[in-house]
Amino acid sequence: MGCGQSSSGAAPRPVGGAAVAGPQEPKYAGPPVTYNIVNIEVPHEAQTGLIFSPQTEFKTLTGTVYLPALTNMYGLGFRMSTFNVSPGSMTASGFVSFKVESKLKTQGIFHQVPEEERxxxxxxxxKTCIPQQVFGTGLLQIGGTVTSQPIHILQTIEKISCDGGRLIGIEVTGGSFSGASAAPVSATMGMGTQPSMMLYGHSPNTLLCADIFYEMPTSPSGEKYIYQIVPAKMTAILKTLTGAIGGSWTVTLDWVNIIGPYLAQGWRLVEIFxxxxxxSFSDNAFMATKITSEVGAMFIFEKPASKLNDNTPVYEAKMVEYKAPGKMRMAGIGKTTIDVTPNWDSVIAQQGQNGWEVVRILQTPATVFKQSLSMSPEFGWLHYIYFQRKIIQAAPEPEKSEEPPAPVMPPQEQETA
Incomplete structure (x- = not known):
């Protein structure tokens, strides 16, 4: 996807894979990445009428809350690597009516640039809106389908490319949900695929809001960038005896075979959205023993237009699994509070010491509970943190030059008297 030209959406021939994190990583020959992370907590609210009301409203975040602090970092010699919205706390209350109050943590992760690039x-x-349709699988059935049309996102990336800009990332920041599904609530708060009862049918008037972050050159550079968007699917399976809190999760996302072929041909990973x-669907309506979620994803790659036909690998990538700790408290009748503490800043900083720049912190549906029968169960919310860095070949050791052997003089015949 680029201005005036588009490259094929099919994956190129696999010529290598992405680098996977190992227990002991050799020292990187390039410079470390110095991070500066901007955290801003934002109050957030969702409100419905009756529990099976056809409308559920979520207030979208406005960029004026965090954008000034983010743009200010560019004057300090930093550029943004990614923007992330994660739950800090949530309180859900009500039986007949349903109300969710939460504090979301918006986080801009920046990396320092050399003096000459400041x-x-x-x-x-x-800001963009994604039209959606929510379709229930049947009367009081656990599960359902959400179909989205991110057309405006694709159009915006095309425009950014034509204008000489560069995409940074896309983040969901709110929306308006129609239908009687509790799934949007759990997805927004990151609590994974919890069982929800949906009335049969669909809701045609659903919008999801997202922010698209990008950079523009301060002076014309002449270089433009081409983008490739590769669709993928993340599958998460929850096995449980009751379909309630607890159970074992299996999450599958074949990121190595998606990222590897593109990096091997000179592309750079920009975003995983x-x-x-x-x-989502279950094996039973009520006493479900297995609940499966399939989540669509877009892997977005970037390449300078001037290097489109140059297949020299430039970057390598890896993924680090991280479980954000959390705790659930049940206070009173019909009132539940959930606190999530991401605390991945130190993980990101540590990876930066070996040259790794963060690309995306990807939320998965998996929440692994401890002491699920407790009134205050603790859990870990699984995230995938993706990094990449430039490939730097270590300088070859100079060859040892051996001194040429001393010439051997032929024996001299002694002069006879």
Whole structure:
């Protein structure tokens, strides 16, 4: 996807794989990445009428809350690597009516640039809406399907490319949900695929809001960038005896075979965006023993237009699993509070010491509970943190030069008297 030309959406011939994190990583020959992380907590609210009301409203976050603090970092010699919205706390209450109050943690993760690169890029943001349809699988059936149409996102990436900009990332920041599904609530708060009872039918008037972050050059550079978007699917399976809290999770996302072929041909990973095309289903309506979620994803790659036909690998990537700790408290009748403490800043900083730049913190549906029968169960919410860095070949050791052997003089015949 690029200005005036588009490259094929099919994956190129696999010529190598992405680097996977190992227990002991050799020292990186390139410079470390110095991070500066901007955290801003934002109050957030969802409200319905009756529990089976046809409308559920979520207030979308406005960029004026966090954008000034983010753009200010560019004047300090940093560029944004990714933007992330994660739950800090949530309180859900009500039986007949349902209300969710929460504090979301918006987080801009920045990396320091060399002195000669300061002031060359400016941060921009545009808001987009993703039309959705929510379809229930049947009367009081656990599960359902959400289909999304991220057309405006694709159009925006095309425009950014034509204008000479560079995409940074896309983050969901709110929306308006129609239908009697509790699934949007659990997805928004990161509590994974919890069983929800949906009335049979669909809701045609659903919008999800997202922010698209990108950079524009402060002076014309002449270089433009081409983008490739590769669809993928993350599958999460929850096995449980009751379909309630607890159980064992299995999450599958074949990221190595998606990222590896592109990096091997000179592309750079820019973003992994969960496009909100979701499907969930169970083996039983009530006493479910297995609940499966299929979550759509978009892997987005970037390449300078001038290097489009150059297949020299430039970057390598890896993924680190991280479980964000959390705790659930049940206070009073019909009132539940959930606290999540991401605390991945130190993990990111540690990876930066070996040259790894964070690309995306990807939320999965998996929440692993401890002491699930307790009134205050603790859990770990599984995230995938993706990194990449430039490939730097270690300088070859100079060959040892051996001194040439001393010439051997032929024996001299002694002169006879």
């Amino acid at each position: 002031g060359k890029w400016a941060l921009n943001m545009v 969960l496009d909100q095309n979701n499907k």
